[in-house]
Amino acid sequence: MAGVSMKDIKLRIRSMESTKQITKAMEMVAASKLRRAQERVTHSRPYFETLYDTLRTIAEKTEDFDSPYLAERGGGKVCYVVIAGDRGLAGGYNNNVLKMAYAEIAGKDACVLPIGKRSVEFFRHRGVPILTEAYAEAADISISDCFSASKLLCKAFLNEEFDDIFVVYTTFVSILSQTPTLRKILPLPRTGKEKTGDPTCLTLYEPSSFEVFDAIIPEYLGGVIYGALCESVASEQGARRTAMDAATKNAEEMIGDLSLKYNRARQGAITQEITEIVAGGES
Amino acid sequence: MTFHLEIVTPDGVSFDGQAESLYVRTQQGDIGILPNHIDYLAALGMGQARVTVDGQTRTAACIGGMVSVSAGEVKLVATTFEWAEDIDVPRAKAAEARARRVIEEKKLTEEELRLAEARLKRALVRQSVGRR
Numbered sequence: 240m241a242g243v244s245m246k247d248i249k250l251r252i253r254s255m256e257s258t259k260q261i262t263k264a265m266e267m268v269a270a271s272k273l274r275r276a277q278e279r280v281t282h283s284r285p286y287f288e289t290l291y292d293t294l295r296t297i298a299e300k301t302e303d304f305d306s307p308y309l310a311e312r313g314g315g316k317v318c319y320v321v322i323a324g325d326r327g328l329a330g331g332y333n334n335n336v337l338k339m340a341y342a343e344i345a346g347k348d349a350c351v352l353p354i355g356k357r358s359v360e361f362f363r364h365r366g367v368p369i370l371t372e373a374y375a376e377a378a379d380i381s382i383s384d385c386f387s388a389s390k391l392l393c394k395a396f397l398n399e400e401f402d403d404i405f406v407v408y409t410t411f412v413s414i415l416s417q418t419p420t421l422r423k424i425l426p427l428p429r430t431g432k433e434k435t436g437d438p439t440c441l442t443l444y445e446p447s448s449f450e451v452f453d454a455i456i457p458e459y460l461g462g463v464i465y466g467a468l469c470e471s472v473a474s475e476q477g478a479r480r481t482a483m484d485a486a487t488k489n490a491e492e493m494i495g496d497l498s499l500k501y502n503r504a505r506q507g508a509i510t511q512e513i514t515e516i517v518a519g520g521e522s
Numbered sequence: 523m524t525f526h527l528e529i530v531t532p533d534g535v536s537f538d539g540q541a542e543s544l545y546v547r548t549q550q551g552d553i554g555i556l557p558n559h560i561d562y563l564a565a566l567g568m569g570q571a572r573v574t575v576d577g578q579t580r581t582a583a584c585i586g587g588m589v590s591v592s593a594g595e596v597k598l599v600a601t602t603f604e605w606a607e608d609i610d611v612p613r614a615k616a617a618e619a620r621a622r623r624v625i626e627e628k629k630l631t632e633e634e635l636r637l638a639e640a641r642l643k644r645a646l647v648r649q650s651v652g653r654r
Binding site: 281282283285286289290293296297300382383441442443444445446448450451454455458462465466 | 528530531532533534535548549550553560561562563564565586587588590592597599601637
């Protein structure tokens with residue numbers, strides 16, 4: 240019998256089988272977590288979108304720049320909130336979003352607020368200044384954590400520690416597709432369209448635009464971070480489910496190949512034995 | 523006459539449809555919004571909100587966020603928005619008692635005190651709205 244012995248093949252089949260069991264179990268866990276995360280995304284998405292759109296419309300319409308949250312300072316210091324997962328084995332999920340953030344950061348005077356263990360490790364390893372490591376566990380961050388993070392960011396923003404804030408996260412498009420996304424959150428993004436000068440579109444702020452923005456922006460920031468987090472968590476589970484599904488399929492394929500080899504080797508051994516017996520009888 | 527009202531919270535859409543009036547508590551006090559309101563933006567405080575739909579008024583606990591009117595579209599983006607009938611009053615009472623106990627402990631950091639006070643306020647608002 241040529242090459243590998245039957246025993247070797249049998250051992251390999253057994254190890255493939257246990258790998259398959261693990262990936263299968265991980266896929267099931269990811270699928271059930273995905274269902275919950277998906278529900279959370281569909282619930283939080285209207286809030287997230289309305290908040291973002293309303294604030295942007297208002298920023299576009301406003302004529303005065305009383306609020307520091309609206310004015311472009313034009314400085315070069317940037318802060319990125321980068322949301323990734325806590326664990327690996329999720330296909331390209333962590334890698335895609337971190338690579339995108341790193342490419343953005345390159346060559347800039349930037350600091351990051353990483354959310355998720357992988358994100359923290361990635362930026363620590365590359366020596367990017369980290370604002371705080373308090374949000375290392377992406378899985379159990381609640382909305383109140385998002386608001387405390389937003390307070391921290393607002394305070395630093397008003398102290399002019401940085402001039403722009405971006406959030407980098409993964410949009411949950413569908414179970415099969417997730418895209419890393421970069422969104423500017425502060426100062427409020429404006430499309431730079433020409434003002435129409437229509438006097439009817441004046442907005443009443445109570446008590447003043449400055450105070451309204453002062454009260455709303457921290458909420459807005461917290462809401463946007465929470466929304467991005469929900470999207471990211473769902474994306475992570477989706478990516479993990481797809482990756483584990485592929486791994487299980489590959490394991491099945493390999494087990495099939497190996498079984499074929501094993502049977503061939505077994506048959507070869509039997510044929511050889513028969514030939515030997517026949518040859519022995521004839522002599 | 524009605525206007526389009528959308529109420530969203532991080533937990534989902536609480537209301538999306540035509541309403542006749544909306545009363546909410548902003549940080550400056552209660553305001554009422556009727557159809558054809560001027561474009562408007564204010565930050566929400568903590569208190570009761572009233573929405574009138576088809577002549578029927580529903581009340582809710584409404585905490586944090588903002589209310590905006592833009593070209594006749596009213597958007598209430600709240601951190602918490604619970605219809606009175608959905609409020610669990612015993613739970614809010616328990617939360618009140620818990621928050622009061624925490625505040626009575628003397629050794630609290632500023633952050634902990636602030637959180638406990640916010641919890642207490644939320645519990646009180648829920649109770650006052652839920653009882654009616």
